[in-house]
Amino acid sequence: MTTQTTFPAPQDDNQIIAERRAKLAALRKEGVAFPNDFERKNLAADLHSAYGEMSHDELEAAHVGVTVAGRMMLKRVMGKASFATVQDMSGRIQLFISNGDTGEAAHDAFKHYDLGDILGASGVLFKTKTGELSVRVTELRLLTKALRPLPEKFHGLTDQEQKYRQRYVDLITNEDTRNTFVIRSKVIQAIREFFMRHNYLEVETPMMHPIPGGASAKPFITHHNALDMELYLRIAPELYLKRLVVGGFEKVFEINRNFRNEGLSTRHNPEFTMIEFYEAYRDYNYLMDFTEKMFGEVARKVLGTTVVSYQGRELDLGKPFHRLTIVQAIQKYHPQFSDAQLNDRDFLISELQDLKAKYRTSDGVGGLQLSLFEELTEHQLFEPTFIIDYPAEASPLARRSDKRPEITERFELFMVGREIANGFSELNDPEDQEARFDAQVAAKEAGDEEAMFKDGDFIRALEYGLPPTAGEGIGIDRLVMLLTDSPSIRDVILFPHMRPEV
RNA sequence: GGGCUGUUAGCUCAGCUGGUAGAGCAGCGGACUCUUAAUCCGUUGGUCGAGUGUUCGAAUCACUCACAGCCCA
Numbered sequence: 152m153t154t155q156t157t158f159p160a161p162q163d164d165n166q167i168i169a170e171r172r173a174k175l176a177a178l179r180k181e182g183v184a185f186p187n188d189f190e191r192k193n194l195a196a197d198l199h200s201a202y203g204e205m206s207h208d209e210l211e212a213a214h215v216g217v218t219v220a221g222r223m224m225l226k227r228v229m230g231k232a233s234f235a236t237v238q239d240m241s242g243r244i245q246l247f248i249s250n251g252d253t254g255e256a257a258h259d260a261f262k263h264y265d266l267g268d269i270l271g272a273s274g275v276l277f278k279t280k281t282g283e284l285s286v287r288v289t290e291l292r293l294l295t296k297a298l299r300p301l302p303e304k305f306h307g308l309t310d311q312e313q314k315y316r317q318r319y320v321d322l323i324t325n326e327d328t329r330n331t332f333v334i335r336s337k338v339i340q341a342i343r344e345f346f347m348r349h350n351y352l353e354v355e356t357p358m359m360h361p362i363p364g365g366a367s368a369k370p371f372i373t374h375h376n377a378l379d380m381e382l383y384l385r386i387a388p389e390l391y392l393k394r395l396v397v398g399g400f401e402k403v404f405e406i407n408r409n410f411r412n413e414g415l416s417t418r419h420n421p422e423f424t425m426i427e428f429y430e431a432y433r434d435y436n437y438l439m440d441f442t443e444k445m446f447g448e449v450a451r452k453v454l455g456t457t458v459v460s461y462q463g464r465e466l467d468l469g470k471p472f473h474r475l476t477i478v479q480a481i482q483k484y485h486p487q488f489s490d491a492q493l494n495d496r497d498f499l500i501s502e503l504q505d506l507k508a509k510y511r512t513s514d515g516v517g518g519l520q521l522s523l524f525e526e527l528t529e530h531q532l533f534e535p536t537f538i539i540d541y542p543a544e545a546s547p548l549a550r551r552s553d554k555r556p557e558i559t560e561r562f563e564l565f566m567v568g569r570e571i572a573n574g575f576s577e578l579n580d581p582e583d584q585e586a587r588f589d590a591q592v593a594a595k596e597a598g599d600e601e602a603m604f605k606d607g608d609f610i611r612a613l614e615y616g617l618p619p620t621a622g623e624g625i626g627i628d629r630l631v632m633l634l635t636d637s638p639s640i641r642d643v644i645l646f647p648h649m650r651p652e653v
Numbered sequence: 654g655g656g657c658u659g660u661u662a663g664c665u666c667a668g669c670u671g672g673u674a675g676a677g678c679a680g681c682g683g684a685c686u687c688u689u690a691a692u693c694c695g696u697u698g699g700u701c702g703a704g705u706g707u708u709c710g711a712a713u714c715a716c717u718c719a720c721a722g723c724c725c726a
Contacts, residue, residue, distance in 0.1 A: 166698050167663055167680050225690075230687035249686060265680070279687050303678050312666090312721045324664095405668045411692040414654090507726085579673085639722090650720065 161652075167300045171265060171631035175296045189271040189294055192218040196241030198276065207278040217286055219244055220271040220294065222323065223268050225304060228262055234285075235261070237270055238323075245285040246272050247611030253288050259294075266304065267297035267323075301562040307339055315647050331635045332490035334453055335643055336494065336632055339406060342426060345445050351402040351428060356391035358384060358408070365389030365548070366607065367601040370411040371421075384410035387624065392429050393577060394612045396620050406627065417639040418569060420650050424627040433621040434576045435560045442564060442572060442623065445471055446535070446630075453634060461567050461636055464533060472535035472564070477517075477524045480538055484531050499523060513594070517542025517557055532565035541575075547587040547603055564625075567633055581613035 158388070198217060202210060221237035221244075232249035249396065250258050252274070264270065267343040274288040302308040307324035319533040321328045335609035343353070361380070363370040367389030373382050388405050394404050406426045413419060430437075450457045450468045457469030478493050488489040492498045499519035503510045503526065510522035521542055532538075543551055549559035563574035578584050588605040595602035631643040 170680065227688045227691050229688065231686040234688045283688075299723060300663045300679055305678070306665045
């Protein structure tokens with residue numbers, strides 16, 4: 152098999168592109184077609200906030216000279232004068248170009264500039280008769296010729312596939328898209344600030360693992376040539392972060408990508424971003440309180456409110472989150488099930504079979520309850536809800552409850568019908584951990600592709616002593632979906648995974 | 654993996670029970686010195702996602718495939 156090395160740009164040449172190429176060829180003849188000696192001094196939004204409130208006469212008296220640059224998004228030619236709207240990273244500002252101010256030659260050249268071209272302009276601020284802050288241009292330059300036409304100026308790019316494949320075009324034309332990714336950046340910044348203020352240490356652990364661990368998922372496999380060995384893209388950083396707690400970094404977090412070799416959906420992208428954090432001398436009850444505080448603070452910082460509207464329904468991240476056991480959650484939405492039924496293995500299996508739900512035949516009552524919960528109830532948990540006390544057989548890295556060793560001190564957090572976080576008191580008993588790994592290996596050998604590998608070095612680390620610790624992972628993409636009211640994970644990932652074009 | 658829907662000009666979209674391709678924006682030419690998705694006049698631009706079939710004739714009907722969106726697993 153040969154490796155493909157050339158991926159040519161689509162040759163969808165048409166009349167418009169041909170005409171723009173001819174314009175570019177003319178520019179090359181005149182001199183430097185792609186100049187880089189232009190110095191932009193002002194951003195559109197800064198000018199609006201500084202001068203937008205001034206009256207026409209005040210602005211004339213102030214005589215404010217500015218130099219702006221950006222992509223031309225609108226163009227209106229009226230004979231001897233023209234208006235153009237340019238867009239920079241901060242927003243838009245209107246330019247006024249006329250034979251009188253700019254000179255006839257420059258204005259004539261402008262008439263042949265195209266929407267999408269990058270312009271630089273110097274001039275003086277003024278207000279039009281309708282009160283719009285504008286630049287009366289005295290000097291205008293074409294800085295970058297755009298060869299491809301922009302989408303229609305009113306509707307922008309609406310085709311979902313094109314928005315994902317050509318995100319650069321989506322970002323040029325759609326303010327909503329730009330806003331989504333600005334919010335994403337602010338969410339991550341707010342989370343980082345939260346952890347910094349709580350004296351956490353931000354760390355980076357390996358993305359390529361010799362033994363995949365920390366979650367139940369299928370990994371991507373790659374190959375290291377020099378060492379001639381298989382490596383796995385990480386499915387979770389958990390086991391490395393806990394090694395760091397053993398090492399004495401008692402509060403650590405990592406914000407980074409995980410990779411899982413699974414299908415795609417509106418909730419799943421093969422690479423996605425998680426924060427995982429660990430704190431020594433805490434338990435899962437502390438984590439739930441801590442998580443509530445974090446979500447409320449992030450929402451307030453990013454949106455200015457804890458009340459979030461998602462797909463037409465509201466939820467308040469400022470209120471205490473619900474806390475229910477798996478059985479309580481099932482019964483809350485399906486009161487027809489009695490305690491006795493939900494603790495009857497045969498009943499659970501027949502119920503799951505009726506629902507055509509997936510479950511592990513080897514599971515005990517706890518695992519079957521979890522499967523029933525996932526099938527029936529999970530998608531109904533719209534308001535923030537911690538589901539607590541997960542069965543040990545489904546939680547091989549979590550500490551057992553002292554009172555009921557068949558369950559663990561673990562929760563998952565659901566909102567808008569989706570899992571968004573997973574946390575627990577960490578299993579720090581090396582002998583129990585080894586036994587649980589062995590059970591996972593047995594399940595894997597019995598055909599469970601998602602069962603965990605046994606990581607002997609991790610056991611060795613635990614044998615040095617992991618202090619009592621609590622740890623949690625939060626799906627950043629799903630959190631951003633919630634805060635930006637986005638229906639698909641692809642709307643919050645700049646370049647989502649797609650099948651190859653053509 | 655299964656179901657439904659979609660794919661027509663660079664973009665946004667029409668195109669009826671089958672009769673040989675349309676609009677707006679963008680482009681090109683012209684008019685216009687305060688426009689706001691500027692306006693007005695003229696005009697270029699198409700392998701109708703790919704392929705096969707039915708038919709005198711297919712954007713339209715059927716089948717296969719590709720890609721996408723939504724729902725389900």
